[in-house]
Amino acid sequence: MSAAMDTESTYSGYSHYSGHSKKAHRQGRDRHKSPRSKDGSRSEKSVTIQTPPAEPLLGNDASRAEEGQDDNWGETTTAITGTSEHSISQEDIARISKDLEDSVGLDCKRYLGLTVAAVLGLLVFLTPIAFILLPQILWRDDLEPCGTVCEGLFISVAFKLLILLIGTWALFFRQPKADLPRVFVFRALLLVLIFLFVFSYWLFYGVRILDSKDTNYQGIVQYAVSLVDALLFIHYLAIVLLELRQLQPMFTVKVVRSTDGESRYYSLGHLSIQRAALVVLENYYRDFTVYNPALLTASKSRAAKHMAGLKVYNVDGPGNNVSGQSRAMIAAAARRRDSSHNELYYEEADHERRVRKRRARLVVAVEEAFTHIKRLQAEEQQKAPGETMDPREAAQAIFPSMARALQKYLRTTRQQQYHSMESILQHLSFCITNNMTPKAFLERYLNPGPTLQYDKDRWFSKQWTLVSEEAVTSGLQDGTVFVLKCLDFSLVVNVKKIPFIKLSEEFIDPKSHKFVLRLQSETSV
Amino acid sequence: PTILSYFIFFQQRIEIHKLRQGDNLILGFSIGGGIDQDPTQNPFSEDKTDKGIYVTRVTEGGPAEVAGLQIGDKIMQVNGWDMTMVTHDQARKRLTKRNEEVVRLLVTRQSLQKAVQQSMMS
Numbered sequence: 117m118s119a120a121m122d123t124e125s126t127y128s129g130y131s132h133y134s135g136h137s138k139k140a141h142r143q144g145r146d147r148h149k150s151p152r153s154k155d156g157s158r159s160e161k162s163v164t165i166q167t168p169p170a171e172p173l174l175g176n177d178a179s180r181a182e183e184g185q186d187d188n189w190g191e192t193t194t195a196i197t198g199t200s201e202h203s204i205s206q207e208d209i210a211r212i213s214k215d216l217e218d219s220v221g222l223d224c225k226r227y228l229g230l231t232v233a234a235v236l237g238l239l240v241f242l243t244p245i246a247f248i249l250l251p252q253i254l255w256r257d258d259l260e261p262c263g264t265v266c267e268g269l270f271i272s273v274a275f276k277l278l279i280l281l282i283g284t285w286a287l288f289f290r291q292p293k294a295d296l297p298r299v300f301v302f303r304a305l306l307l308v309l310i311f312l313f314v315f316s317y318w319l320f321y322g323v324r325i326l327d328s329k330d331t332n333y334q335g336i337v338q339y340a341v342s343l344v345d346a347l348l349f350i351h352y353l354a355i356v357l358l359e360l361r362q363l364q365p366m367f368t369v370k371v372v373r374s375t376d377g378e379s380r381y382y383s384l385g386h387l388s389i390q391r392a393a394l395v396v397l398e399n400y401y402r403d404f405t406v407y408n409p410a411l412l413t414a415s416k417s418r419a420a421k422h423m424a425g426l427k428v429y430n431v432d433g434p435g436n437n438v439s440g441q442s443r444a445m446i447a448a449a450a451r452r453r454d455s456s457h458n459e460l461y462y463e464e465a466d467h468e469r470r471v472r473k474r475r476a477r478l479v480v481a482v483e484e485a486f487t488h489i490k491r492l493q494a495e496e497q498q499k500a501p502g503e504t505m506d507p508r509e510a511a512q513a514i515f516p517s518m519a520r521a522l523q524k525y526l527r528t529t530r531q532q533q534y535h536s537m538e539s540i541l542q543h544l545s546f547c548i549t550n551n552m553t554p555k556a557f558l559e560r561y562l563n564p565g566p567t568l569q570y571d572k573d574r575w576f577s578k579q580w581t582l583v584s585e586e587a588v589t590s591g592l593q594d595g596t597v598f599v600l601k602c603l604d605f606s607l608v609v610n611v612k613k614i615p616f617i618k619l620s621e622e623f624i625d626p627k628s629h630k631f632v633l634r635l636q637s638e639t640s641v
Numbered sequence: 642p643t644i645l646s647y648f649i650f651f652q653q654r655i656e657i658h659k660l661r662q663g664d665n666l667i668l669g670f671s672i673g674g675g676i677d678q679d680p681t682q683n684p685f686s687e688d689k690t691d692k693g694i695y696v697t698r699v700t701e702g703g704p705a706e707v708a709g710l711q712i713g714d715k716i717m718q719v720n721g722w723d724m725t726m727v728t729h730d731q732a733r734k735r736l737t738k739r740n741e742e743v744v745r746l747l748v749t750r751q752s753l754q755k756a757v758q759q760s761m762m763s
Contacts, residue, residue, distance in 0.1 A: 634679040637729055638697050640671040641736045 240314050247340040259333045266334045269341050276344045283351050296390045301589050302357045317343050362387050367592050368612050371396055375605040390588040405564040407576050410530035474525045481521040482554040485514040511545035534570050577602040655746045657708040669703020670696050675729030685713040694724045694732045718747040
């Protein structure tokens with residue numbers, strides 16, 4: 117095994133920023149592992165940046181933050197400091213300000229909608245009761261006495277109102293799980309419909325009953341019952357429009373993440389674009405592996421190297437033909453025989469081998485660590501009271517033996533910022549409590565998991581913007597494309613209709629399965 | 642001229658005199674193929690869906706060899722009877738009629754076709 121594989125240095129993208137050769141740079145990195153010369157070599161690196169100014173700020177900040185976190189917990193088990201000296205980068209400031217200004221506006225809109233709906237609902241619910249009570253209050257003496265049929269109708273009204281109440285509570289009173297840019301079209305339509313409906317009932321009631329002081333009380337009660345029936349039917353309409361219509365899958369939606377091309381397919385029914393975006397986002401947090409910016413630096417530096425080193429000289433005279441210059445550069449870069457594909461191949465093979473080696477070491481270390489712990493049965497617990505530990509203490513006891521291997525593995529796979537020492541200890545005590553095997557403990561670290569698994573600070577994706585060429589309340593169509601943007605990356609969503617399937621039947625009689633040997637005879641004549 | 646070679650099937654007429662062996666008249670070759678047989682097993686045919694009758698073996702010194710029949714020949718007609726759409730057994734019967742001493746075969750042969758094509762092209 118070469119010495120290079122056993123050193124503690126990991127290959128990281130920012131090595132391209134310096135002008136040194138690779139070998140010299142490895143020595144440079146080894147040098148800055150010792151705390152003394154850290155600052156010295158860091159400043160050395162930042163001075164020699166010469167390639168595209170696209171993201172020196174971000175690159176440097178990320179590398180500084182990595183180094184601030186990394187070196188502490190593996191070797192010495194001291195607590196980590198969350199950030200390095202340069203605490204907030206420009207991006208963080210932008211993010212914070214955006215969070216502040218957006219949250220205020222949207223909340224107002226949401227609460228307005230809720231209050232309107234609540235007021236309307238209350239009004240609608242009290243209307244039948246009002247219809248029944250108002251004659252009693254206003255002209256009680258003139259009313260005909262209420263017979264058995266009439267009293268039976270009271271019971272019917274009461275129960276129907278109860279059913280309506282329960283149904284409305286079940287359908288509408290749910291925690292809103294998202295904040296959407298525009299109103300739900302169907303909900304708004306339903307509210308308008310209910311309002312008009314109740315308004316017209318009140319109008320009729322006011323004109324024909326209140327003004328003329330109708331004495332037929334049974335008729336009035338029946339009128340109230342008809343209102344409640346109609347409200348129940350509107351509730352049925354609401355269920356069909358808001359819930360049932362979207363259940364049957366009509367579209368297949370392909371979601372691709374713009375930074376690394378990870379893609380998934382989902383099935384959706386008839387939804388508006390904003391609701392489809394909501395479904396996609398809910399599934400994003402569960403299905404897509406977490407966005408890791410550290411994995412993208414390698415391809416960016418490759419891209420930078422490709423166009424670097426070519427300069428266009430205008431020999432023929434003054435002339436600012438910019439597009440001509442760019443085309444010349446592109447053509448020259450394409451024709452240049454660079455061996456970057458070779459580099460990529462060997463780099464990837466090397467990385468793969470290194471990851472596997474570290475992984476093997478990690479698995480062995482964890483397995484050994486777990487053998488030091490034994491769960492005490494109930495009877496044994498009384499025997500040795502002094503030495504028993506609770507899960508947290510047990511985790512702390514076996515953690516140091518696997519800490520180094522785990523840290524090295526996480527650094528190789530660029531996951532180190534997603535797992536702090538505290539979270540690892542917590543997970544370890546959780547696994548010990550639930551009798552998990554070492555492999556179950558490691559499952560969380562060996563492969564990057566979905567975004568939900570990690571701490572909210574590390575998500576990089578909390579505020580989303582829906583970018584669409586069509587109105588976001590319009591329904592999905594075949595070929596619709598919209599983009600869900602957050603600060604660091606975006607999800608491109610492509611909608612395709614599920615094809616119309618023509619299924620025909622063919623009946624096969626079970627007795628019709630007959631077979632014959634293949635003949636190949638030869639006869640001599 | 643080369644186009645013509647695809648449409649002309651060069652055929653050879655072969656006259657075999659049957660040899661009497663005891664109670665039987667033998668021709669001295671074996672046939673394979675037929676519409677009730679599996680054409681993909683035929684090693685001699687160019688087109689593996691061809692269900693015609695092919696000569697699979699020619700006995701040495703027999704009447705067929707003497708008359709010029711070769712292994713791999715496809716038999717098109719026997720005494721005027723068509724052999725391209727017959728079952729294996731029907732073919733056998735047409736070749737072994739007891740009252741015929743001479744059979745006149747119309748055969749076609751791949752090597753023959755290729756030789757003609759080459760000569761036409763040169």
